[in-house]
Amino acid sequence: MSLSLYECLRAVGLQRHYARFTSVGICRAAHLSALTMEDYPILGICCMEDRTQLFNLVQMVKTLDLEYENSEEYGADSGDEGYTAADSSFSYVGGEDQEDVYNDENERGAAETGYNYGLPLSSPPAPNKTRPGAQQISVCVRKRPLTRTECRRGETDVLTTPSEECVIIHESKEAVDLTQYILKHRFYFDQVFGEESSNEEVYQRTAYPLVQHMLNGGKATCFAYGQTGAGKTHTMLGSPVRPGLYALAVRDIFAHLSTTHMNSPLLVYVSFFEIYCGQLYDLLDHRKRLFAREDGLKVVHIVGLRDVRVDSVSSLMEVISQGTEVRTQGVSGVNPLSSRSHALLQIQLRDANQQIAGRMWFVDLAGSERASDTKEDRQSRMEGAEINQSLLALKECIRSLDQEQSHTPFRQSKLTQVLKDSFVGDSMTCMIANISPGHLATENTLNTLRYADRVKELKGQGGLRGGRRGKTNHSPKQTLTVAASLTALWMSHPVSELQQNDLSPQPVDNQTAS
Numbered sequence: 448m449s450l451s452l453y454e455c456l457r458a459v460g461l462q463r464h465y466a467r468f469t470s471v472g473i474c475r476a477a478h479l480s481a482l483t484m485e486d487y488p489i490l491g492i493c494c495m496e497d498r499t500q501l502f503n504l505v506q507m508v509k510t511l512d513l514e515y516e517n518s519e520e521y522g523a524d525s526g527d528e529g530y531t532a533a534d535s536s537f538s539y540v541g542g543e544d545q546e547d548v549y550n551d552e553n554e555r556g557a558a559e560t561g562y563n564y565g566l567p568l569s570s571p572p573a574p575n576k577t578r579p580g581a582q583q584i585s586v587c588v589r590k591r592p593l594t595r596t597e598c599r600r601g602e603t604d605v606l607t608t609p610s611e612e613c614v615i616i617h618e619s620k621e622a623v624d625l626t627q628y629i630l631k632h633r634f635y636f637d638q639v640f641g642e643e644s645s646n647e648e649v650y651q652r653t654a655y656p657l658v659q660h661m662l663n664g665g666k667a668t669c670f671a672y673g674q675t676g677a678g679k680t681h682t683m684l685g686s687p688v689r690p691g692l693y694a695l696a697v698r699d700i701f702a703h704l705s706t707t708h709m710n711s712p713l714l715v716y717v718s719f720f721e722i723y724c725g726q727l728y729d730l731l732d733h734r735k736r737l738f739a740r741e742d743g744l745k746v747v748h749i750v751g752l753r754d755v756r757v758d759s760v761s762s763l764m765e766v767i768s769q770g771t772e773v774r775t776q777g778v779s780g781v782n783p784l785s786s787r788s789h790a791l792l793q794i795q796l797r798d799a800n801q802q803i804a805g806r807m808w809f810v811d812l813a814g815s816e817r818a819s820d821t822k823e824d825r826q827s828r829m830e831g832a833e834i835n836q837s838l839l840a841l842k843e844c845i846r847s848l849d850q851e852q853s854h855t856p857f858r859q860s861k862l863t864q865v866l867k868d869s870f871v872g873d874s875m876t877c878m879i880a881n882i883s884p885g886h887l888a889t890e891n892t893l894n895t896l897r898y899a900d901r902v903k904e905l906k907g908q909g910g911l912r913g914g915r916r917g918k919t920n921h922s923p924k925q926t927l928t929v930a931a932s933l934t935a936l937w938m939s940h941p942v943s944e945l946q947q948n949d950l951s952p953q954p955v956d957n958q959t960a961s
């Protein structure tokens with residue numbers, strides 16, 4: 448009996464979850480019979496109504512006794528002819544139809560033509576995801592709203608965030624015959640925050656788990672990445688009315704310390720410095736030049752770095768605003784160029800003997816835009832080269848954190864050298880890629896998303912993406928079990944102990960680098 452999964456889901460009003468089903472290898476109606484209610488959350492089926500509908504559907508499929516065992520390989524694309532959840536797709540649009548193209552995205556699936564222009568494909572989040580904080584590395588994206596200036600300029604918003612894990616960039620293109628079309632690039636991350644998300648919400652789902660890890664004595668690093676003006680400072684620093692991650696983290700740290708450690712109080716210290724063109728400058732000490740040195744135990748120390756004890760959120764904000772002022776004026780006197788340096792804020796917990804009892808870094812990375820976008824002079828090219836090198840090295844180091852490689856290229860850049868400690872042991876890392884919605888920023892936004900996607904792909908190389916494309920021998924049921932095992936393992940062991948490839952399907956062939 449031939450029944451399409453999409454048709455089945457549509458019959459019970461669950462077609463919007465189709466992509467999620469195929470992403471975990473459930474590509475045929477027959478596969479539904481293997482589902483249990485424990486699998487529902489992984490498939491995004493959470494509300495009672497959806498659960499009931501899926502339950503009824505599964506029972507019906509079981510009754511019909513579809514040929515589960517004999518079904519073909521679990522290829523998403525083979526199960527439902529004509530319906531592909533292409534990661535990049537293109538559509539012809541006449542100018543005025545553009546909005547429709549955005550709105551009927553899901554319904555239009557059957558008409559879409561998969562076409563990736565040789566770009567790397569993004570894969571849906573692995574279903575082993577619990578909350579980002581439960582993972583050792585999480586990669587999130589935050590879209591900011593159009594600014595007033597952009598609105599006045601008549602810029603259009605080219606980003607849509609159809610779900611909490613998906614962002615689509617609608618790139619306007621022109622074919623050789625001058626036909627206008629929209630090329631849609633779809634990316635999946637651990638979390639995608641739309642423009643309506645507040646700093647508090649972003650904090651709760653990104654840095655909060657890291658803060659908890661730090662309070663338990665661990666090490667954590669939170670990166671803000673993105674082109675200049677994309678919202679890194681808004682996310683990290685925020686404003687007095689909308690405090691950013693720094694202040695929210697310290698708020699929780701003090702709240703925690705006030706209720707625990709009564710007898711042996713922990714003290715909070717901060718240091719703040721920047722890396723500009725490969726050199727370190729102390730932002731709390733008049734931009735004094737600093738040097739990173741490795742001791743006999745290969746631990747990197749930043750010699751002469753000033754740290755300041757803070758005892759409240761307001762004292763932290765005071766320290767940070769002093770540092771930020773120095774950073775901005777010290778480099779260029781104009782804000783956009785401040786994004787040519789990496790700013791690193793370190794928060795340390797120390798006991799009465801000055802022993803470190805927890806450490807967290809907030810890193811506001813240099814703008815990911817190409818230096819040539821703004822200026823062509825030698826200095827800009829040098830800055831750009833240094834930034835590129837450090838961002839590449841960072842990617843490599845995150846990769847080694849995830850895969851426990853024997854060699855980690857810490858020394859390839861100052862950034863990774865000083866953060867070395869954060870890439871080994873029981874560290875947790877979160878990257879927030881900030882993106883601008885305006886159409887003029889399309890290219891930079893795409894680059895930001897591709898970079899973040901590569902970081903995510905590195906972390907997910909043993910992930911379940913193969914299940915979606917049919918390059919696996921796992922049954923859907925096995926796939927879900929693998930996901931559950933991975934989650935459990937991830938929760939109880941450092942990533943280094945995981946032999947991910949033993950557990951998971953191989954990545955698909957067509958996930959190529961751009």
Ligand SMILES: Nc1ncnc2c1ncn2[C@@H]1O[C@H](COP(=O)(O)OP(=O)(O)OP(=O)(O)O)[C@@H](O)[C@H]1O
Nearest residue numbers: 591592674675676677678679680681782783786814
């Ligand atoms: N989520 C948001 N909601 C509302 N406004 C935002 C948001 N994100 C950024 N903005 C606004 O967009 C502008 C640019 O943001 P911001 O200064 O944070 O960018 P940036 O990436 O830090 O830039 P640079 O690297 O040049 O310092 C600011 O006016 C900021 O207030």
